[in-house]
Amino acid sequence: xxxxxxxxxxxxxxxxxxxxxHDRLIQAVARDRDREAFAALFDHFAPRLKAYLMxxxxxxxxxxxxxxxxxxxxxxxxxxxxxxxxxxxxWIFTIARNRRIDALRRDSRPLPVPEISLSASDPERxxxxxxxxxxxxxxxxxxRDLKPDQIEVIQMAFFQDLTHAEVAQSLALPLGTVKxxxxxxxxxxxxxxxxxxxxxx
Amino acid sequence: MTAVRQPSExxxxxxxxxTLSPPESVxxxxxxxxxxxxxxxxxxxxxVGGEVLETIPPAAVADDLxxxxxxxxxxxxxxxxxxxxxxxxxxxxxxRGYALGPWRWIxxxxxxxxxxxxxxxxxxxxxxxxxxxxTTPVHTHQGVELTCVISGAYETDEGRFGPGDFEEAxxxxxxxxxxxxxxxxxxxVALDGQIRLDGWIGRLLQPFVRL
Numbered sequence: 109x110x111x112x113x114x115x116x117x118x119x120x121x122x123x124x125x126x127x128x129x130h131d132r133l134i135q136a137v138a139r140d141r142d143r144e145a146f147a148a149l150f151d152h153f154a155p156r157l158k159a160y161l162m163x164x165x166x167x168x169x170x171x172x173x174x175x176x177x178x179x180x181x182x183x184x185x186x187x188x189x190x191x192x193x194x195x196x197x198x199w200i201f202t203i204a205r206n207r208r209i210d211a212l213r214r215d216s217r218p219l220p221v222p223e224i225s226l227s228a229s230d231p232e233r234x235x236x237x238x239x240x241x242x243x244x245x246x247x248x249x250x251x252r253d254l255k256p257d258q259i260e261v262i263q264m265a266f267f268q269d270l271t272h273a274e275v276a277q278s279l280a281l282p283l284g285t286v287k288x289x290x291x292x293x294x295x296x297x298x299x300x301x302x303x304x305x306x307x308x309x
Numbered sequence: 310m311t312a313v314r315q316p317s318e319x320x321x322x323x324x325x326x327x328t329l330s331p332p333e334s335v336x337x338x339x340x341x342x343x344x345x346x347x348x349x350x351x352x353x354x355x356x357v358g359g360e361v362l363e364t365i366p367p368a369a370v371a372d373d374l375x376x377x378x379x380x381x382x383x384x385x386x387x388x389x390x391x392x393x394x395x396x397x398x399x400x401x402x403x404x405r406g407y408a409l410g411p412w413r414w415i416x417x418x419x420x421x422x423x424x425x426x427x428x429x430x431x432x433x434x435x436x437x438x439x440x441x442x443x444t445t446p447v448h449t450h451q452g453v454e455l456t457c458v459i460s461g462a463y464e465t466d467e468g469r470f471g472p473g474d475f476e477e478a479x480x481x482x483x484x485x486x487x488x489x490x491x492x493x494x495x496x497x498v499a500l501d502g503q504i505r506l507d508g509w510i511g512r513l514l515q516p517f518v519r520l
Binding site: 156 | 319323326327328331353355356361362363374377379381382388
């Protein structure tokens with residue numbers, strides 16, 4: 109658990125590089141079935157996908173399998189990627205999220221769980237697209253504005269399949285403190301992110 | 310921003326993160342399909358997930374993993390959207406993917422059918438239809454109950470709930486929704502734990518009514 113806060117420092121420095129490239133690489137896979145583009149995506153994201161699953165307690169070999177499976181899904185579904193709606197990391201995160209749910213449920217319950225997607229069916233207008241894309245920069249900036257302890261609980265919410273009680277235990281904090289930390293982090297994110305364009309509320 | 314009649318922030322975060330139980334996810338997904346502004350907020354939370362994925366310290370994968378993955382790349386297959394799995398064409402998209410059990414009678418003008426989504430322990434999903442003016446038997450929950458109204462409307466002590474509205478009720482609430490629309494009120498509900506019917510009629514009914 110140690111080092112989660114300092115991870116963010118790393119994160120901030122590395123986050124910006126190559127975003128546009130990753131979008132283009134996915135599009136190259138979609139358009140041309142470009143294996144080199146896929147390999148470049150793999151080099152960047154597979155180790156992150158592995159780390160993502162290991163944070164939920166998976167052993168390294170299973171996490172390798174998971175990373176491979178998620179990247180094969182990227183290959184298969186590349187044509188569904190819409191850079192106007194989300195950048196590469198967000199799209200790949202939603203794939204990983206959906207694949208992880210499938211994997212957790214596969215043995216006992218073979219039925220599908222609703223996937224979330226970024227190709228929402230609501231009618232799109234040009235200003236919607238602009239706004240969706242703009243959100244990406246705002247998300248990064250917003251995370252920068254959270255306090256380290258708030259970032260920590262958000263990270264744990266995404267990466268560890270833990271109840272609030274388990275988060276409290278692993279951070280050696282009272283449950284109430286964890287709950288209020290998560291709530292405060294969410295309020296802050298709302299303040300920073302949920303301001304519709306043209307609505308200065 | 311309206312904070313009522315929608316899932317709590319923590320629940321939306323868990324949904325975006327993929328850690329919500331499958332039955333609860335079904336109800337939240339239904340709500341999001343009917344509330345684009347909340348769906349938009351969840352997209353923001355997904356972007357937070359993307360940012361967290363981007364910034365996690367990577368873990369080196371096995372040396373031959375890329376080679377093995379490249380070897381198993383297949384030719385492009387067209388991505389086919391899943392077929393609807395039931396005949397209720399008016400259901401919001403997230404519910405069209407599940408087979409449904411038969412309608413079962415649970416009281417006058419009250420019917421229930423199972424949504425064959427994955428269960429999670431005792432937690433499962435049902436469609437509940439309550440006729441105009443009807444009130445469900447007073448009941449107490451052992452766990453959390455999540456409800457999203459699909460059509461019609463009901464009223465509780467908390468107020469009126471119409472299409473797309475989301476309600477969480479926990480073990481403390483003696484819940485007694487009454488349909489206030491002219492049409493039956495159709496809801497998707499995730500039930501966690503056993504529902505205990507209150508009162509002597511409820512105790513008489515309990516052995517026969519399996520919600």
